[in-house]
Amino acid sequence: MRIAVIGAGAVGCYVGGLLAHAGHNVTLLGRAVHVDAIKANGLLLDMPDGSRRIEVEAVTDAADLSPADLVLVCVKSADTEDAGRELLPILREGTVILSLQNGVDNAEKLRTVTGHSVVPAVVYVAVDMKGPGHVGYHGGGRLLIGSCPESEAIASAFTQAGVPTIISERVLNALWTKLTINCAYNALSAVAQIAYTPMLEVEGVKAVMAQVVQECQDVAAACQVWLPETMLQQVLDIAKLMPDQKSSTAQDIKRGRPTEIDYLNGYIVRKGAEFGIATPTNQALQVMVKLAEKSHCHVER
């Protein structure tokens, strides 16, 4: 399968690297710092059983990409539309675009920009870039992808490559469930730079999370998405699953990078406003992260 990965960052390098290792024809499109390192030394992937170097094509210019059977969009949500415009020349009639991103409307944005059908995916993996062309793995690894005629072949290729993938007719629900978890954890962990277990021990935190979840449920219902009745319990259980984890938003703030908060709590606020649903807790958390972005913006790169 000819695969183009738009966004040679943590998720793109992890999934693209494993697919290349399994023998697929993969090209990563990314920034020079990572592409130069990958060209010089291969992609370095740290796994629990040791590190491996993977030979994989990498380019910085979309014009150097060949037509693809499968395009994986792995950029942060703020970059989705630009990525969609960049991938237009490599699309053919049968090309499948897969959005490997958090947030619930990236596939829709890509559909609008490309005029092509796009399959959403939920990414249950924790990875980061430890340095140029160097991916660190911290857990998980599964994907849930939406259904399309090619889904079976894609899921099978991914699973064989070490990315266990299942197909779901309810991928939008799963994306909303993940969004709700992100809304409850990411901002609180970010503004305090605190891990989940100590965070939940602070008086009032669970009550704030319950308010966030209720607002997400109300907005989801207005969007015709029904979150599970056990949503709050699922949220609270995350801290037991990853007690020492700090959110990706906390990590972005620490590194002085822009966060995805406008597509997490910010999305709930915007959609709530559209439907006349009050979302004061999500709004307060969004604003707190925007403030933290401003005050921490040159802390650590």
Ligand SMILES: NC(=O)C1=CN([C@@H]2O[C@H](COP(=O)(O)OP(=O)(O)OC[C@H]3O[C@@H](n4cnc5c(N)ncnc54)[C@H](OP(=O)(O)O)[C@@H]3O)[C@@H](O)[C@H]2O)C=CC1
């Ligand atoms: N990391 C994780 O464990 C998980 C991430 N996700 C989601 O996956 C998505 C990707 O996250 P992640 O991999 O962590 O992000 P990263 O920032 O590590 O990777 C994205 C990379 O794409 C680059 N990029 C952005 N736009 C373009 C473009 N048009 N052409 C080429 N390169 C581009 C970015 O460069 P620059 O920074 O210079 O813009 C960056 O290097 C997000 O939606 C995230 O929420 C979901 C689950 C887990």
Ligand SMILES: CC(C)(CO)C(=O)C(=O)O
């Ligand atoms: C699930 C969670 C909250 C784990 O840290 C996450 O997805 C994130 O940090 O963005």
